[in-house]
Amino acid sequence: MKRKIVLGVLLVLAGVVSLGALLMWGPVGSTPEALATQVYDLVQGDKEVVVGQVQVDNDGTYLNVRYQPDAGLCLREVHVCVSDQSFEWVAPGSKKKCEDEGGVHRGFEFDPCEDDYIVTIPLAEIGALVDLCPSINIQAHAVVENGCGEQETAYANEFKASFEHFLCYCPAP
Numbered sequence: 001m002k003r004k005i006v007l008g009v010l011l012v013l014a015g016v017v018s019l020g021a022l023l024m025w026g027p028v029g030s031t032p033e034a035l036a037t038q039v040y041d042l043v044q045g046d047k048e049v050v051v052g053q054v055q056v057d058n059d060g061t062y063l064n065v066r067y068q069p070d071a072g073l074c075l076r077e078v079h080v081c082v083s084d085q086s087f088e089w090v091a092p093g094s095k096k097k098c099e100d101e102g103g104v105h106r107g108f109e110f111d112p113c114e115d116d117y118i119v120t121i122p123l124a125e126i127g128a129l130v131d132l133c134p135s136i137n138i139q140a141h142a143v144v145e146n147g148c149g150e151q152e153t154a155y156a157n158e159f160k161a162s163f164e165h166f167l168c169y170c171p172a173p
Helices: 002-025 095-100
Strands: 038-044 049-058 062-069 074-083 104-114 117-122 135-145 151-156 163-166
Touching: 038 062, 038 135, 038 163, 049 135, 049 151, 062 074, 062 135, 074 117, 095 104, 104 117
Parallel strands: none
Antiparallel strands: 038 049, 038 151, 049 062, 062 117, 074 104, 074 135, 135 151, 135 163
16 A cells, blocks of 8 residues: 555656646747847946946847947947857957957947947857757947047946856746
């Protein structure tokens, strides 16, 4: 009798674990989907004063990093270093250092300033396999200028740091 009860409890537990896995990862055959836009603060200086936003999204083919400084500010430069591996801080504009860290670098300078700018990078270039729901590491830097021509450096999420960004999620059943 005890053996039947233990066997029944084990079967119930196995069913609960299987159901939990389905709810977390989606039905068999479901495919990961691109995340909705994730928004990070664009912070300036060691005191991390928020001076805008950086939005990150993807469509399954391209990673899009959009810089949007606050009103009255504009962009003089943007630099993005993206890797499927974690990496140490990379000096802005250092394409070689970014690539040495296993990353992909994009950098642009503007004259006149831009109020809004999107950097687009093919996911395949990063090495990201979207169907495995990976995370990537991003360092997004900008030089922000105010109406008086003063310029300051700013980063997405945290000053002089990269951050982990999840490329996709697995849908629920």
